[in-house]
Amino acid sequence: MEQIITEFFAKSLHIILESRCPYVSSRNYSGEQVLSSLSPSSSSSSSSSFRPRDKWFNLALRDCPAALENIDFWRQSNLEPMIVDVILLQRPIDWDPLNFSPKTGFVSGKERHYYGSDNEEFGCEGKNERIIERWVLQYESKKNGGSTGSKKRSNCTSSHALYKKSILLLRSLYATVRLLPAYKLFRDLTSSAHIRMYNLAHRVSSFVEPFTRREEADMQRFVFTPVDTSCGRLCLSVLYRSSVVDMGSDPSTPISPQFIPEYVGSPMAEPLKRFPSGFVSQSSPSSSPFGRRHSWSYDLYRASPPSANPSPSPSPTYSDSHASLAKQRCRRLPPPSLPHHVPDETLVAYMKTPSYDEYWPSPVFSPSPSPSPPTYVPNSHISKALLRCESAPVSIPVTKLSSMPSLPNKQLMPPSPPLKATLLTAAENIAHCFMLQLLSFSKDRLHQISGARPSVNSSPSKSFSSRLSFQDDYDDGPFVVEDDEILDPSSRQTEIRLAGKVPTWSGLFELPGHPNEPGGTLFVKRSQDAAVGALVRMLNKAPPLHQDLQGSTLQTPTNSVKDTTEISEEPRVQQSSASNIVSSGLGLVTSKTTANALEELHGYRKMKDSLLKLK
Amino acid sequence: MNCEICQLKELDVEHFEIHEVLRCKILHTILFHRALGLVRPKDIDLELFEITYVQCGDVELERKVDEKIDQFLDRVDKHPNKKNQICLSFYEVKNKQPTWFTNKVERLYWEQWYINLNVAPHQKGHSGKSTSSKIVVDPEAEERTVRRAALEASLRDVLFQIIRFVNEKKDHIPPIPNLEGVSFPYEITISSSSDSAFGMEMFKRMLQTGHPTMLS
Numbered sequence: 001m002e003q004i005i006t007e008f009f010a011k012s013l014h015i016i017l018e019s020r021c022p023y024v025s026s027r028n029y030s031g032e033q034v035l036s037s038l039s040p041s042s043s044s045s046s047s048s049s050f051r052p053r054d055k056w057f058n059l060a061l062r063d064c065p066a067a068l069e070n071i072d073f074w075r076q077s078n079l080e081p082m083i084v085d086v087i088l089l090q091r092p093i094d095w096d097p098l099n100f101s102p103k104t105g106f107v108s109g110k111e112r113h114y115y116g117s118d119n120e121e122f123g124c125e126g127k128n129e130r131i132i133e134r135w136v137l138q139y140e141s142k143k144n145g146g147s148t149g150s151k152k153r154s155n156c157t158s159s160h161a162l163y164k165k166s167i168l169l170l171r172s173l174y175a176t177v178r179l180l181p182a183y184k185l186f187r188d189l190t191s192s193a194h195i196r197m198y199n200l201a202h203r204v205s206s207f208v209e210p211f212t213r214r215e216e217a218d219m220q221r222f223v224f225t226p227v228d229t230s231c232g233r234l235c236l237s238v239l240y241r242s243s244v245v246d247m248g249s250d251p252s253t254p255i256s257p258q259f260i261p262e263y264v265g266s267p268m269a270e271p272l273k274r275f276p277s278g279f280v281s282q283s284s285p286s287s288s289p290f291g292r293r294h295s296w297s298y299d300l301y302r303a304s305p306p307s308a309n310p311s312p313s314p315s316p317t318y319s320d321s322h323a324s325l326a327k328q329r330c331r332r333l334p335p336p337s338l339p340h341h342v343p344d345e346t347l348v349a350y351m352k353t354p355s356y357d358e359y360w361p362s363p364v365f366s367p368s369p370s371p372s373p374p375t376y377v378p379n380s381h382i383s384k385a386l387l388r389c390e391s392a393p394v395s396i397p398v399t400k401l402s403s404m405p406s407l408p409n410k411q412l413m414p415p416s417p418p419l420k421a422t423l424l425t426a427a428e429n430i431a432h433c434f435m436l437q438l439l440s441f442s443k444d445r446l447h448q449i450s451g452a453r454p455s456v457n458s459s460p461s462k463s464f465s466s467r468l469s470f471q472d473d474y475d476d477g478p479f480v481v482e483d484d485e486i487l488d489p490s491s492r493q494t495e496i497r498l499a500g501k502v503p504t505w506s507g508l509f510e511l512p513g514h515p516n517e518p519g520g521t522l523f524v525k526r527s528q529d530a531a532v533g534a535l536v537r538m539l540n541k542a543p544p545l546h547q548d549l550q551g552s553t554l555q556t557p558t559n560s561v562k563d564t565t566e567i568s569e570e571p572r573v574q575q576s577s578a579s580n581i582v583s584s585g586l587g588l589v590t591s592k593t594t595a596n597a598l599e600e601l602h603g604y605r606k607m608k609d610s611l612l613k614l615k
Numbered sequence: 616m617n618c619e620i621c622q623l624k625e626l627d628v629e630h631f632e633i634h635e636v637l638r639c640k641i642l643h644t645i646l647f648h649r650a651l652g653l654v655r656p657k658d659i660d661l662e663l664f665e666i667t668y669v670q671c672g673d674v675e676l677e678r679k680v681d682e683k684i685d686q687f688l689d690r691v692d693k694h695p696n697k698k699n700q701i702c703l704s705f706y707e708v709k710n711k712q713p714t715w716f717t718n719k720v721e722r723l724y725w726e727q728w729y730i731n732l733n734v735a736p737h738q739k740g741h742s743g744k745s746t747s748s749k750i751v752v753d754p755e756a757e758e759r760t761v762r763r764a765a766l767e768a769s770l771r772d773v774l775f776q777i778i779r780f781v782n783e784k785k786d787h788i789p790p791i792p793n794l795e796g797v798s799f800p801y802e803i804t805i806s807s808s809s810d811s812a813f814g815m816e817m818f819k820r821m822l823q824t825g826h827p828t829m830l831s
Binding site: 058059060061164165167168169171172174175176178179183184187222224225 | 643644647648651652653654655656658660665666667668669771774775778781782783785788791
């Protein structure tokens with residue numbers, strides 16, 4: 001009879017957890033044809049050890065690991081009450097479903113935690129927990145003063161009756177768990193693939209704090225008729241909330257459904273898809289590209305998308321597909337939260353793209369260092385929600401000068417080789433992006449960048465990295481600081497800074513290096529820094545373009561003028577002041593249209609070829 | 616052994632709901648609790664209601680139940696506007712007692728379940744798929760929704776009623792004869808309130824059992 005009681009505990013727990021915990025039950029259904037060991041006419045019914053576990057009480061159930069884990073305690077002593085709490089976990093908006101940790105001990109099953117969750121109640125700040133069901137199973141033993149002889153006989157018959165009644169009780173339990181409101185939540189969790197705002201957890205213990213009166217008033221009780229035995233009785237009851245459906249029922253949509261303009265699809269679905277159109281709408285709501293990226297990462301990781309987070313999570317998508325890298329690059333171009341006016345925004349985005357480009361070979365594939373979106377978006381909450389790479393997005397702009405230098409150096413060089421293949425694809429995308437941007441950019445910036453281009457080609461990367469950090473600054477493009485220095489034709493710092501950027505790219509793309517040349521005159525106006533930076537990048541990738549963009553030589557459509565244009569850039573830059581260059585550039589730029597774009601395209605093709613050679 | 620009788624709460628159902636309600640109630644509630652042999656429970660979701668019931672996993676049993684439900688539907692069609700009743704009885708087969716007025720096999724009923732359904736008029740039924748104008752359907756649809764919700768709540772209550780009955784009365788159950796499927800022989804009879812044979816069937820059952828069934 002002891003065994004019956006023990007197995008009853010196990011079976012009850014099995015039934016309860018099987019229908020309340022979405023992740024505990026395995027799908028291996030053991031359907032072996034096992035005859036019931038309980039012979040109706042036999043007197044001994046307690047010894048059923050040879051029966052498979054799940055066939056106890058004539059109820060063949062699937063395996064339930066959670067139940068197996070938790071029942072050991074009651075195998076040793078079935079006099080302790082077994083209390084199973086079914087807990088409804090409701091997640092806040094910024095819940096990260098990727099962070100969860102299973103509990104040990106009596107608490108089993110998967111619970112999803114939020115950041116920094118270490119609550120005893122396996123919850124976290126912001127997580128709403130509520131016990132929606134409490135099952136109490138107890139074997140109340142009563143003192144039996146009967147004689148041993150009669151006790152044996154009574155035990156035999158009572159075991160038989162006990163077993164039969166246990167079977168009935170378990171049948172009722174099996175039916176009841178499916179009639180209670182919590183079952184609907186369970187079915188919603190298991191049936192739908194959508195991320196829900198809630199989750200079900202369970203806790204098995206032998207002692208719990210009783211409900212408060214207020215809590216108990218909200219709950220209903222259902223008591224199963226106790227099964228009397230010769231030594232006691234089995235009692236099973238449940239306290240349940242009848243209104244759990246209202247609590248847990250959420251639409252099977254993302255937590256914060258957000259219209260993503262110009263959604264371009266998931267990178268996983270179309271990894272090689274190009275998104276040139278994304279650049280056309282640079283001035284469009286900045287959240288679009290990032291939103292897209294965000295949607296990708298959402299698709300990839302099924303994470304609840306941070307609603308208002310325009311900043312994508314670059315690292316996951318980076319590491320997933322080459323195309324995603326390229327896409328991200330393109331996406332970064334229009335940063336969502338740039339405070340500048342539209343032209344600057346685009347330019348800033350463009351400018352920032354170079355920074356990404358720099359980090360692109362390396363950080364792209366390494367989640368942590370990517371400074372990408374966070375730099376654009378100073379929304380801390382967004383970055384926190386999205387970035388798994390743990391790169392402090394928000395902090396990047398703050399510590400850009402200090403932290404950035406180290407990052408690119410570390411990551412730029414080592415990963416470059418493996419990135420070549422990706423770079424090729426990315427380069428193509430970049431080429432498209434840049435082309436589009438160039439068309440939309442004012443020509444003066446192109447001119448400016450072209451002027452600075454030569455100087456970029458040579459310099460240590462470290463200084464470059466320091467310049468890269470500037471790119472993160474919206475207000476000050478990478479060349480803001482350089483403006484002052486660029487204006488000074490003889491400034492070497494500018495050269496170094498600008499050139500710092502080049503080595504990485506030049507190494508990758510075999511761009512012709514140009515001797516140090518002050519590009520200070522390129523970037524004069526603070527408001528144009530973003531565009532300048534972007535254009536510089538473009539120039540880095542499209543050497544021929546620089547030649548064309550050269551002030552007076554802008555009209556030159558030939559690509560072979562690369563060197564000559566660079567050379568010609570020097571005198572022009574040195575000669576004219578920044579403002580003059582800008583104005584002249586403006587005039588020159590405006591005059592360029594298709595030819596410039598074609599030259600750029602050619603430049604990109606060369607870049608692609610260079611990448612191929614690097615392979 | 617006395618016969619336990621359980622009169623289930625009457626439900627107002629529409630014609631198209633009968634099948635699901637009966638399957639749910641008969642299969643789920645009663646037979647599952649009376650199939651005390653080895654069963655592999657199977658969860659079945661009702662289409663019309665958010666209720667999941669459990670089947671025994673016995674194909675033969677399901678077939679028999681569906682047959683009876685079809686018979687019930689036929690009777691409902693023949694006798695509209697009447698309270699219809701399905702009786703699920705469990706009996707024990709007693710040794711043959713050849714008597715002149717009884718069958719060869721004597722059945723000792725030890726449990727009877729009466730499922731009472733009040734079927735709504737047929738005109739309103741057809742699942743509301745009438746091709747009438749949409750404007751007219753809208754208020755009807757809303758009314759139907761309300762009625763459906765009420766019926767679902769009632770159905771849930773009936774299921775709990777069955778569970779309580781099963782829990783409370785266990786001593787009358789005879790030893791389990793079969794190891795698979797429904798352990799006890801059973802029969803399903805259909806009757807309606809205005810059917811004159813209804814009372815006769817009950818009387819016949821009383822005679823067959825050899826003792827008054829109404830007394831317990």
